[in-house]
Amino acid sequence: MSRVVFCKKYKEELPGLPVPPLPGTLGQEIYEQVSEKAWKEWQANQTMLINEHRLSLMDRAARDFLTQEMQRFLDNEEYAKPEGYVPPSS
Secondary structure, eight states: OOOEEEETTTTEEEEBOSSOSSSHHHHHHHHHHOBHHHHHHHHHHHHHHHHHHTOOTTSHHHHHHHHHHHHHHHTTOOOOOOTTOOOOOO
8 A cells, every 4th residue: 555645735634646746855854745656746846947948957056946846846846847838637
């Protein structure tokens, strides 16, 4: 049976991640408060942002930008989306 967490993005009990996705306290916070579904959605958005903005993860400013947008995404705040992006319909 998988872990269940109260997902801060979806405000409901959902299956959690099997391991913290990042090192440190931020990774532990995500592990405890973010569902696997929300994390996978963030990863897809992050990939689009990296490609759209041609970000290099070697650049500290790019990593800081992605961390800030990740927190906005997971907290249901307005976050950066690729230009012209239309989410798939359910």
